Amino acid sequence: MMDKLIFGRFIPGDSFVHRLDPRAKLIFVFAFIFIVFIANNTATYAALLIFTILIILLSRIKLYFLINGLKPILILMAFTFFLHIFFTKEGDILYHWKFITIYEEGLRQGIFISVRFLVLVFVTTVLTLTTSPISITDGMEVLLNPLKKLKLPIHELALMMSISLRFIPTLMDETDKIMKAQTARGSDLTSGPIKERIKAVVPLLVPLFVSAFKRAEDLATAMEVRGYRGGEGRTRYRQLKWHVRDTIAVLSIVVMGAVLIYLRKYS
Numbered sequence: 001m002m003d004k005l006i007f008g009r010f011i012p013g014d015s016f017v018h019r020l021d022p023r024a025k026l027i028f029v030f031a032f033i034f035i036v037f038i039a040n041n042t043a044t045y046a047a048l049l050i051f052t053i054l055i056i057l058l059s060r061i062k063l064y065f066l067i068n069g070l071k072p073i074l075i076l077m078a079f080t081f082f083l084h085i086f087f088t089k090e091g092d093i094l095y096h097w098k099f100i101t102i103y104e105e106g107l108r109q110g111i112f113i114s115v116r117f118l119v120l121v122f123v124t125t126v127l128t129l130t131t132s133p134i135s136i137t138d139g140m141e142v143l144l145n146p147l148k149k150l151k152l153p154i155h156e157l158a159l160m161m162s163i164s165l166r167f168i169p170t171l172m173d174e175t176d177k178i179m180k181a182q183t184a185r186g187s188d189l190t191s192g193p194i195k196e197r198i199k200a201v202v203p204l205l206v207p208l209f210v211s212a213f214k215r216a217e218d219l220a221t222a223m224e225v226r227g228y229r230g231g232e233g234r235t236r237y238r239q240l241k242w243h244v245r246d247t248i249a250v251l252s253i254v255v256m257g258a259v260l261i262y263l264r265k266y267s
Helices: 022-038 042-059 063-069 071-087 104-130 133-143 145-150 154-184 194-225 244-266
Strands: 093-097 100-103
Touching (some): 022 133, 042 063, 042 104, 042 244, 063 071, 071 100, 071 104, 093 104, 133 145, 133 154, 145 154, 154 194
Antiparallel strands (some): 093 100
């Protein structure tokens, strides 16, 4: 499963979303995270779901690819859904069998929270899939540039975030290799009592941490050899340019927020 995960991966393309300025995409995602919490009824959540599907279509990323690459997150979402169903005891009883009782409010909250979680994960994943880590770094650094007046190390913070995103798929691949190596040596990570599974994870974590620290040390050495001394006085090879499509993207999230407020109030 590890080799199919898409966290932090970048897929080159020429879609509308790919061509957007990274600053526009970052503004869009941060604004989307806020407006998601405006939704509170069926109409608002349906609008959010339709809006998210439209974003996926504009990115030309197959929905099956997203779902297949986000299986661990979707399993967590399903777990949250069932928690709401079985532990929310409000509203009319929809189903009762022995010790299982499903209430109307529990089902409603389970669906709403799951949809909220789903659209957030899909939109943020589309950002990383359609934007290279270096572009995210450049966009974030420009957006946070005013904070330099407060003596904050904006360039270094943006670089750290970019490196973190870049290392996620690398560590996933490394984990997959170690798991296959341990399995080949007779270690069973997927069956047996919980206590035995926890013990079997230790031989997996130790080489993973050793590999992560070694990669971090190699990266630090490479940056030092190339003369990296922080963001002071550095210039950019890639210049960011704002286009009409970027303005349209930012305005679309404003319009979406207004639609949600209207639906929240009048539906």
